[in-house]
Amino acid sequence: MKAKYISTFPLVSLLVSTLIVSQVCRAQVVGQGLDASPKIPQTTPTQETPDLQDDQTDDVKAILDSLTLDQKIMQLMFVRLSGVLAPSSVDSKLLEMLTPGGIILPEIGSASSTIEYVELVRKFEAANPGSIPFFIAGNAFAPTDSEVKNSNRFLNMPSMLSLSASGENEDAKELFHTVADNFHRMGLNTHFGPSLTLASDLNNSLGSLYTFGDDPATTANAAGSLLTAFYTNDILWMPSGFPGGEANRTGNGPAIMLTPGPHFIERDGLPYFIAIKHGVPIIHVANTLAPTIDPDMKPASVSRKVITSLLKGTLDYKGLVISGPMDGPYILTKYEPEAAAVQSIVAGSDMLLWSKTSPQIPKAIALISNAVRNGNIDEALIDNAVLRILTLKSKFGLFDRPLPEVRQALKMQNENEKLGVAQRIEKRAATLLKNDANLLPLKKDLSTPLFITGIVDLQPLKKILAKELKYVNHFEIKTAKHTGRVEDFELRRLERTAKGVRTALCIFDNRIDARSQAQVIAELKKKNLKVIVVLLGYPRDINTYQSADALLLLYGATTSLNATISALSDILLGNAPVTVLSDSKPLTRPTNQTITFDVLDVIQSPTGRLPVSLEPFFPAGHSVSYAPTSIKSVHWDFGDNARSNENRAEHIYTQPGQYTATLTIEVSDGTTASGTFAIDIQ
Template identity: 30%
Template sequence: MLSILMLIISIAVDSSEQVLRSNEPTIRDEPAVVQELPSTQTEQSETGEPTLEEKIGQLFLPTIHRVHGLLSAERNFLGKYKPCGVVLTTIIEPKAGTDLVSFVKMATAGAKLPMWIGGDLYELSKLPRGAVSRYVDIPPLLSVCANPDDEVLNRFFRVWRTYAYGLGLNFVMGPHLSLASELEGTASNLHCLGSNPNIAGEIVDSFFKLWANESLMLVPMDFPGGATNKKGVEPSVLLTPDAMLMENDLVPFSVLVKNGHPVLHVGTTLVPTIDPAGMPACVSEYVIDKLLRKQLNYGGVVIAGPLDSPEVVKYMSPSEAGIRALRVGADVLYFQGELNTVARAIDRVKYAIDTGELTQERIEESYAKVKALKDRQFAISIPKDAEKIKGEVLQKSKGDVYEDAYYIIKNSITLVRNHGDLLPLEKGSVAGIGITGAVGVQELSQALSKYHKNIAVQDMRSSFRLGYIEKFEIERAEKTVGKAPIVICIVASALRLAEQEEMVSRLKNVGSKVVAVVLGHPSALSCAKKADAILIAYAEPTSYSIAIKAVAETIVGLPAFRFRNVLAPSELYSGREYKFSLKEVVAMPAGRLPVSVGENFPEGASLSFPLEGLIRKCQWKIGDKVKFDTPEFSFSFPLPGEYTIELKVQGPDKTEKVKTFSVVVK
């Protein structure tokens, strides 16, 4: 009965578009025009073995642009070709996602292999036409790079895992593994691994190992890197010299190859330093065959595309791109557009085999890899706790997903300037505060009002819709909040920077101490150069509310903290007295700058608040017997040897962390 009901609902979608919610901005499901595909006779195997046509279908990964049900043409396509999986683009709410997954499974009933059904988690939770999403936003990868300690990575894993299982997916297109762009004028991209390839490699190694026993498949995106080098509508371009790739852009991918990760995605980035012809990576012999297959000796499944993207179509048709990708060593051909385009590409592969342009052995080779990967993945049972995950938890403003997202954002907040120890602004420590900016002004004012009185605000909310701050807004801010002894300017990387730089400069010139709060990508640091103190929170516009709450706690002296990696001088000698201090070991706030922004803000930069009065408790333990309960102490190691020093710290928000250091004494 349930299957019949779902089929009726799906058919009904063909005849009318449905309004999603009556009390929110109207969102209509507007599918691309997909015409009925002709059905042809396909030779069936009498032994139960898949036919050649079915094997070819398993080498294609199309995209379904639906939020409700499936069109009859989409059902016809899936039923006829039975591709290896589908990429979904938008799930307006969890129930719509689980229903859509069921429709896809119904349409591909009888397929010899299970279907991959998934997408990019960040894109899936975005709603069209600016509608307000009810999802708890997933923190961007760059926020993890700002403080990749074990707890942050574990919580990041939990958020991703809850999202994927809660939406009913079995594979995820991500994460994106490109390093941050160092080119001027590129788009601010928070979905990258920062500037330090070694830290990027460590993050990838730790994060993917957490997935070892899951029935979900992660598809690492954008080999061989460079996807963040994108200006406007121009294609991304990898510019790292070939001789330097192994020590830079390829580091995170090399970690996965070494660890035997079974699938990689090759994107559409142009690779002029690798391929003399300048072809996009997904159709480049130099990238897939020579670099990935031979130099890195990668034998896993390679997903190439999207092959119907503008970057590829500039050079060849999507159908020819599919043939070329298979020739150079790709296994799965990914398309993002019309299903008719995919159908033509499938038929083109059949024709290439019939004419000898492609060998059947080449198809068999890729099919065997896809089958082996699916056999391995679907042999793992969905964990019992994952079966209990309901999609509704993704939309709660309280609960584990929200708390994990908040923890990640708060622990990424980075202090890169603090002249005169202006911060923190502890309770009652200032006579008045002004707050201005295009986003988050009212939210920050409300959060700070628990600790401070005499807060003046100048909201420039209309500027966010325009994409820039108007001149009269800056002049008005000068006359209102400019009178406060301390002014907090909220700067957003999503807005044009020139006017925000002018805002900071003019408020500084009227005599106020200026605290700049940068939301988003660190590139916006360039417009906060004249501020007395600068904090950064790495957040997308949809998660500014979480970031503002975390920033408020940090400003008033309730920041997160982390342990630095270095405890003592590199050489210690027995019989000598050494001084140990929390100032050398604890960083508060916890973040470090994951990218370089000009000469003044290098990658890895971070400052700390003065710790006096912020640390609630601390305990040092040397070996099993010696203990100290003070922020500083002196100690002489009696004998040479290896010692462990355990440090337990309770921060101002009562969070406790423990770190064990090993030192060698000569």
Template identity: 25%
Template sequence: MRKSSFRRQTAVATAVALTLGAAPAMASAATPQPSPASAQTGQSSKAEQYADATLQAMTLEEKIGQLFILFAYGPTAEGEDPRNTALYGEASAADIIDEFEPGGFILFSARGNVTDPVQVATLSNGLQDAAEDAGAGIPLLVSTDQEQGIVTRIGSPATLFPGNMALGAGGSEKDARKAAAITGSELLAMGIQQNNAPDADVNINPANPVIGVRSFSSDTDLVSRLTAASVKGYQDDAGIIATAKHFPGHGDTATDSHTGLPVITHTLEEWKQIDLPPFQAAIDAGVDSIMTAHIVVPALDDSGDPATLSREIITGQLRDALGFDGVIVTDGLEMAGVRQQYGDAEVAVRALEAGVDQLLLPADPRVAYTAVEDAVASGRLSEERIDESVHRILLMKYDQGVTADAHVDVDKVLQTVGKRAHLRAAEKITDATTTLVRNDAESLPVSVEGKSVLVTGYGETTGRTLAAELTERGADATALATGTAPTQAQIEQAVTAAQANDVTVVLTNNVSATSRQKQLVAALDATDTHLIVAGVRNPYDVNQLGDIENFIATYSYSAPALVSLAKVITGEISPQGTLPVDIRSAADPSVILYPFGHGLTW
């Protein structure tokens, strides 16, 4: 990839002006914009004119750049980081944008992009400044993965929700739409125009290591309804691009596509009945973007290629059969599931051949860019094929409003992010999701006023947060974290602490048949303490824990979920959630212990 030797903003601006005449008045990126599906004919026509004129003025290099979504390490656009240099040969995000001219940039908390909402907005503006100065001067689509629940990139003071499966337990389309609208509006205020959500996978495999509570449910109809509601919340209410994922359906896997290549063994008819409907619902709701999955589905393509690289799946099913003409984005190309069979150069080209539009996170960006350039030069990929994808991307940018002004007002970020009305709504929505699965001998609720309470098990921050909430309700609560794999010494320490307390709350997280958490819960259950068990991720934990008296499912260890948990434990509220999945016997999976829709209350 070569740096541009000259700037072409003037040529592009001239071409657009000639095509459109007077430029239409556009709102800033922080103002909700109509999605392509809901845009009026005049607006769509102007978008087409913009995309056509811009495309005509672009060089091949600039077009190829628009296909890529990159990232950089660090909290600012100008700040240098040696990890950037190692990956890109450029030290800062601004330099990466100048060199590669990408169409999008994605933000990660784990890669140092997030400290607080004002910083995120400042970073987003800095990225847009760099894009304006690079190549054709086309604004970026800044994106992130704010699914909520266990996949949350931007934490407090942003408004937090407990995630999809919790919303499934609430069962309310209105609440799912409201949660998406709030999340989307806050992202847009920070300069993020595209959210890689909602997850539209139907999680029918309790052992799924990568989806789980990221899915709304194991029930296809419920997933479909809440997926559509979320799309409308993001796009129609908040004015942010939604991305339904992971097509053609990642819900029945026992392998994590980050580390391996899962195979879905559904028949064609099973796929149509189980996995397809939520994506059809998303399309019917006007979703702007759909993300692919790095999974093999022999019923759809028997080549052994992952869906991301399969023309039969991406073009044959998603484009032709379902009629989706929005933007198709790959899941991360740095993931093992898509890299096992081909090198990084070949993966980028094959994904475009399959029919995708955006290439997310190539493992070696320079190799991927060069491969696409070489494929066009050799005739393997036509420039017309590149133009098809760039045209879709430009349309989406225009309809989103970023082509008018992608910047946000940093001074106004906190007027939207984490505002009181959003926090109240999140609390109300979360309170409707906490699920009481088991309550033998009516061991719940329990008054903690004046009692000593131990919170142990999963999570240092999680335990401290719950202990603080119980203390606010009159308890003398302390936290002792033992993690997901407690040692014998940690189990003994927890037992000793429990014996010195009136009430013990043990938090579990993904208890498997071999998990040491089983020994912890059993040892605590053998003491005289009043034991309360809460699963703060997958509700399936209860089928591994033996004859415990009670079990509460929160589906999340986010702060709002823990507040609601404290309310349920103490009887401040009655549990309202119902299971959005079947929970089967660990010994005999044909036996359903707690069916879909089960939920106790008082």
């Protein structure tokens, strides 16, 4: 049943409103001190968050009246189960003993295993008081820790940083809608995450592939695309990580949001603000410290200043708030989990997140129950939270959703195998930071003999490149996977192997010590080789690789290389996507002057742009272009009835006036790219 309040909104509108918000915020913070509260710009929402207070029905109230106090408190629990393929014995015992309001599947594997998992969970649902349905959640964007697990997933997923680097494109929208559609068909009703936190700008941060980069507007636009996809497919979306700052973590310390209060909305808060204004029904509050919002240094998940004052007050958020995990590592250093649960409820949370099934959950229920009976918590607070939970479940049709159909699994698998969207996104995301002497793309007559070395399995890449270039040798630095660095004896073996070659291609892994990988470059440079470095994963320590002649980034996780290696081989050989860089600023020329129109001057290929700042070396948005081999045909329309199919065309405008030149490029994969250019002839 499709919820009545659901609607979609145009992403162009979202981006425009995002920019307006940012501009208004900048204007409003002028002259304010660091301790000033964030000011909220006035915007017109395209979709209201569901009203969980005024839309409460008699049926929902009747369910509440039928519950005991402990049963009500159980509805406030949102538990991540521990069993991967099915509820574990501990999970089953917990679900039999109490009825949480929501559960999270620890991993989303194949379609068939997910459907079977949901069916097992729904059996517990049917046995609980009032047959109250669970929020059944998963996270398609969560990383996997092995290639085997990734290959068994219902859909091959690119990293979030790849999505950001690839820019706004139809492939990203198709991916989001496929995830949402598959979630619905697998029987899930809620998507937990991804986090809308920005990439860290701390120098000693490890960095993460699981942000949309460091630009607030880009992350807000991704939030809009996700919200549209999930709403369209009747999936509740719960963006995680409020108030931001989750990526600002060093070592084992807590994450910390450092943006000054008056700048919060234009930075960390912007993606959440846009999601709120466009109707997101649930928001997760993390255990992040936010000293500029709460000087008492309470984790956001137990902070009244973050949850009630900022989120519900300043941002006027009326949906469900889920906080935690109450048993998270940093919480455990400060509180007993059950005590943190009480504080979170008092701070304004509707539901409490738990990272695993454990005895701490019934302890928390008992402690909250005692606090109500002792008068330390008003029972009306519990009742109101449960009514809001039940109302959202009712409005979203969870009470009458049918069980998923097992026959959908094979159908989804076949559809997703044909889709190939992850590979296309990885390919669009590839970012060329440096390309001295036009080393890329690789060419048989200029690049060979080619020597490939690196940390990952090189055989698949060597096989593809050897087919095109013929003279390719390789040396895999195997011990680095176990030691975390390139050992000296491996460098000596490398020196003996890399003989009689012209170009060296190094495939580096961001998880391996950067300085030892830089020694590989140094050894190859001693042999007067041209060195191309491909860095996989998050591009930290980029300064270490500056001596390379060419530097290419791919943001795929090194534990799931299938789509990445396929995309990489295409980019190395020039079979890259193409974007036409339109320019609204007119080119002014006199009549009867020859104007040269060169395709290579107005295209971007590869198309990826750096989604995070790597200052002082490369700013966010940086990329360089090469001459791709993927261009199949070119068509220039000069706007005066003259045309050309040449890559480099010359044209003379004989009459003064305003003209629009249009370039259309057909790429070898069947896609087209086009752009327009204003011409002012005087």
